[in-house]
Amino acid sequence: MTNLRIFSATRPEFVAGLRVFFVGGVISYRALFNWLNPWIFLPTLVVAPIFQVLFFAYLGRAAGLESDRFYVIGNALQIAALPGLFAMAFTITGERYSQTLAPLLATPANRAALFLGRALPVTVNAAFVCVVSFVGGGLLLHVSVPASSLLSLAVVILATSLSCTGFGFLGGAIGLRVRDSIVLINLLDATLLVFCGVNIPLDTLPAWMQATAEALPVTHGLEAARRVADGAALGDVSGLVLVELAVGAAYAALGYALLRYLENASRRNATLETA
């Protein structure tokens, strides 16, 4: 319980929590986000996402399914999940690799501040990658969005990035128990790509897939982004944005609870380094 009392903490504890949240978050991002090296960042988070947009746009043309605009928006939003999912996994696997996981979990630092702080730079990163894919794909495929929609679109992108990072908490937590959590992260990423209406209109999917999509991040953010790009005001899609944020918050809460449970289980069973 001591770690959950961030809001009822004394002033020094609160300030320490803020420091762990902001300073610790940025330091861990710089240290553990393996893709921060420009020679990794550019190919992985700039080149590959733009080509993902192009690939699905050409596949869509061959299938005669939707316009290029559909794929540019869909894939740009889904790509926000890439840093969110992988970076949150790196925060655990990276600590284990650098042999700092045990000392980290031995500190009395507030766990909520510790792990949520790590998510903040990742969210900004996710939003950046989303914008790059959007702009890159849009320029190459001549897809444009009304200037009046850009601010609303930025809000939707930020909400989706937050939601995807919340989803990434699950992967981070599983990294405490599973050594090759990257395999699982890939599957989570694939799930978003197939289920969320990124490249396939949701109404053409089987009913059970549509129902699953409702409980996944990206789905509602994507619908909001498509409507905004078609000229809807932010107020018109505020419900969708709120649902997107709620889905992300639910996954973050689930991931955080799982993190705490697995951390305690690892202490009890002395399995922190043996996963």
Place this chain on the structure above:
Amino acid sequence: MRTLRVLALGWLVHFKIMSRSPFAIGVGATWPIVNATLAYFMYRAGGHPQTLLYASLGSAVAGIWSMAAIDSSGAIQRLRWWGTLELLVAAPVPFAFVLLPMAIAVSSAGIYALGTTLVWGRLVYGIPLPLEHPLAFVLAVPVTIASVGVLGFALGMVLVRFRTASHIGNSLEYPVWIASGLFFPLAVLPGWSHPVSWALAPTWGMRALLHSALGGNPWRDLAVCGGLALVYGAIGVAIVDRFVDAARRRATLSLT
């Protein structure tokens, strides 16, 4: 004879390593299913169900290329991490004969992608695999795998100076899928990109598989695929010799 033994044993050892890798099996065999599923839904929703076999075979070849692009491009760096690079360079066989079977073993792990994609397509979507030229199909599988593996070897050599070669290779996944027409006909792409497509082994491997399954002339595709493998091999060997000489002269072989 000794060369053949080095090549065969090198392939076998690395294929066994790949077959026990959670990443190679977990990601390498499942992403093609994901891609195939996406393509199935897209073609079906777009009213082109007759192209489902195309998507199925394309996903398999895409899986073979993904393995090669990610794993082979970072082969030298991985040997450094394992601490075996110096030992292998010092071995009394040309270093290219060590790397080449390794690269082909990596793409050979794509056989799991081919198997899972075809079984997935058959069981879940009822896609049959008609074999108009069964012999050509049986030949097309290893020729495609080997030529894509040699392309991965050449790519690894081109990127040998980069510490982050595997990430750069990873970013070439989608470009080659696009340029090779693995999921859609090349006619969808702009005309200027066609010469690039013709220079890529996956293009011809895909055609060979498709023509041997659905009818057509797969033999020409197989010949071009094999010919391209020889060209890639020659490029890779030329670069690897220069790389080893330079690294020995400057004592930089083990520097990451």
